[in-house]
Amino acid sequence: MTLEDLAQERVDFRFKGLPPEADGLTVAELAARRLNLFTDGFTTPVLALSAERLEHNLALMETYATRHGLAFAPHGKTSMAPQLFQRQIEHGAWGITLAVPHQVRVAREFGIERIFLANELVDAAALRRLAAELAGDPSFRFVCYVDSVRGVELMEAALTAAGASRPVDVVVELGAGEGARTGVRTEAECAAVADAVASATALRLVGVAGYEGEVPQADGDRVRAWLRRLVALAADFDKAGRFAGLDEIVVSAGGSAWFDAVADVFADIPELSVPVLKLLRSGAYVSHDDGHYRHLTPFNRVPEEGALHPAFRLWAQVVSRPTPEQAFTNAGKRDAAYDLDLPEAQVVRELRSGEVRDASGVTVTGLSDQHGWVRTEPGAGLEVGDWLGMGLSHPCTSFDKWQLIPVVEADGTVVDYVRTFF
Numbered sequence: 001m002t003l004e005d006l007a008q009e010r011v012d013f014r015f016k017g018l019p020p021e022a023d024g025l026t027v028a029e030l031a032a033r034r035l036n037l038f039t040d041g042f043t044t045p046v047l048a049l050s051a052e053r054l055e056h057n058l059a060l061m062e063t064y065a066t067r068h069g070l071a072f073a074p075h076g077k078t079s080m081a082p083q084l085f086q087r088q089i090e091h092g093a094w095g096i097t098l099a100v101p102h103q104v105r106v107a108r109e110f111g112i113e114r115i116f117l118a119n120e121l122v123d124a125a126a127l128r129r130l131a132a133e134l135a136g137d138p139s140f141r142f143v144c145y146v147d148s149v150r151g152v153e154l155m156e157a158a159l160t161a162a163g164a165s166r167p168v169d170v171v172v173e174l175g176a177g178e179g180a181r182t183g184v185r186t187e188a189e190c191a192a193v194a195d196a197v198a199s200a201t202a203l204r205l206v207g208v209a210g211y212e213g214e215v216p217q218a219d220g221d222r223v224r225a226w227l228r229r230l231v232a233l234a235a236d237f238d239k240a241g242r243f244a245g246l247d248e249i250v251v252s253a254g255g256s257a258w259f260d261a262v263a264d265v266f267a268d269i270p271e272l273s274v275p276v277l278k279l280l281r282s283g284a285y286v287s288h289d290d291g292h293y294r295h296l297t298p299f300n301r302v303p304e305e306g307a308l309h310p311a312f313r314l315w316a317q318v319v320s321r322p323t324p325e326q327a328f329t330n331a332g333k334r335d336a337a338y339d340l341d342l343p344e345a346q347v348v349r350e351l352r353s354g355e356v357r358d359a360s361g362v363t364v365t366g367l368s369d370q371h372g373w374v375r376t377e378p379g380a381g382l383e384v385g386d387w388l389g390m391g392l393s394h395p396c397t398s399f400d401k402w403q404l405i406p407v408v409e410a411d412g413t414v415v416d417y418v419r420t421f422f
Helices: 003-007 027-032 051-067 082-090 101-109 124-136 149-161 187-199 220-239 259-266 292-296
Strands: 046-050 096-098 114-120 141-146 168-173 203-209 249-253 276-280 312-323 326-329 344-349 356-358 362-367 372-376 387-391 404-408 414-419
Touching: 003 027, 003 082, 027 414, 046 051, 051 404, 082 096, 082 101, 082 414, 096 101, 101 114, 101 124, 124 141, 124 149, 124 168, 141 149, 141 187, 141 203, 149 168, 149 187, 149 203, 168 187, 168 249, 187 203, 187 220, 203 220, 220 249, 220 259, 249 259, 259 276, 344 362, 372 387
Parallel strands: 046 404, 096 114, 114 141, 141 168, 168 203, 203 249, 249 276
Antiparallel strands: 046 312, 312 326, 312 387, 326 372, 344 356, 344 387, 362 372, 404 414
16 A cells, blocks of 8 residues: 555545545545635544644654754654654654554555564564565564563564564663563663574564663653663673674664653764664654643753644534533543543634634533533633634544544645544
8 A cells, every 4th residue: 555545545434523525535635625624614523733833843853863863763653644654754764663563564554664663572473474574575674672581482483483584683672670661671681682582593683772761750860871771781782792793783762751861872872893773763743742742842951952843733612511610522532632631722713703712711621432521711702613722632642533634734724634543
């Protein structure tokens, strides 16, 4: 499948929020009409992605990675949108980071040539498919975690049984500390996992990696201390000859909260036996958000580097106003991210006048399956029929609720539609 195939997909009942009159059109035909989100029949709730802010975020992270000498493999599980994968690659990305076999299958379907799987892959069926992908495409580069001897054994058995003709590149994952998520807890255990890889015929050790966002009680000092451990592990492995025969060594980290620390520490990686691929994996930047990452973004700590802009806005309609202090919209948990923070009321588009104004005195206080609970203060002026525009927290659980997302310019003109695959 190609991106052009997505453009030729027919619009129908699967895609919520689109104008009923769009049924039967291809996505390309619908985009060519340049409809207005507010006046051309879109139904609520509808999620919109800002065209200008999306482009700004893509360009900013390209500049950041280049400035700091980092390769960039943004985490695609944030969006699972092949169109955005392609735009990230066009903006200099080395490849795409993913988390599970299905996501790898989606990326490969759309021709992604470099994939970093930030997990240990021990599913025999997925490993058989991976072996076939590697055999069938010499240009395909795949790297994944290993964090246990048992995992190495399972990978070796499955790949050998599949008749793998190319070894799978792996990096030892260093855990971020006690109580953190995955990853080997001690350097001695890392060496044991590396020894297991060296004994395998279907695997090749190419570096070390991890995720600093799991450092317990994370702050700048703790995160940098863990990153220095990761760099030291790479240096120790290299000194021991574990990377003999490689053209480059992979050292990878980088979520969306501490990539400034990654840039700082990776800048001091010592000279190793071959060049180092310093691979950053931050993914939430592509849409950013109005909650979790807005407060945690490294650009808040280093404002001279620039600023990411929240690119999502969820529009819902006021469908009930039972009391002067209470209103309900028609967007709930099926439409809005809610795992970290509730939506943030930002603007009101009045049904009577079409005027868009600040949502002063309007607060989202809860979500039911298909309703948003809204508290209104005196003077809020919110009426049944008005549209409430909301910012969302945590893009990872915003993209997954929408299969076709309008990309909207500042004046409301819809210029494209982003297809997601979760």
